[in-house]
Amino acid sequence: MSESSIFSRIYRGEIPSEIIAETENVFAIRDIAPKAPVHLLVIPKTDEYRNVVELAAGDPTLLTEMIGLANSLAAEYADGDFRLVFNTGEGAGQTVFHVHAHVLAGGLSEGNLR
Numbered sequence: 784m785s786e787s788s789i790f791s792r793i794y795r796g797e798i799p800s801e802i803i804a805e806t807e808n809v810f811a812i813r814d815i816a817p818k819a820p821v822h823l824l825v826i827p828k829t830d831e832y833r834n835v836v837e838l839a840a841g842d843p844t845l846l847t848e849m850i851g852l853a854n855s856l857a858a859e860y861a862d863g864d865f866r867l868v869f870n871t872g873e874g875a876g877q878t879v880f881h882v883h884a885h886v887l888a889g890g891l892s893e894g895n896l897r
């Protein structure tokens with residue numbers, strides 16, 4: 784296990800952020816700096832995978848669970864349509880190395896691409 788990530792600290796309640804949904808192995812929060820009308824983060828409770836490539840290789844079932852929660856949240860918070868973004872690597876804008884999916888919804892434009 785790596786050093787505790789900011790998302791693990793949020794899940795444990797050490798950093799304030801409302802957990803808006805969770806499944807057995809995944810939870811979701813609102814992004815603190817939203818880039819779309821609905822901008823949520825879907826995050827595995829484990830921080831052992833740094834990015835989606837590691838996750839897909841190590842635990843594809845957990846990746847599927849993330850996508851399922853993203854789909855449910857897009858239906859609950861928007862019209863059901865959504866963009867799923869996994870920034871992978873610093874050069875792609877990844878800043879937190881605990882894999883997470885950005886769920887962008889609720890009126891998207893090219894400006895939401897990041």
Ligand code: 5GP
Nearest residue numbers: 789800812813814815816870876877878879
């Ligand atoms: P990345 O840049 O790694 O793909 O995405 C990290 C995301 O986490 C960013 O969009 C950033 O706004 C969000 N973020 C960073 N710190 C916090 C925090 O303390 N609370 C919440 N809710 N989001 C955060």
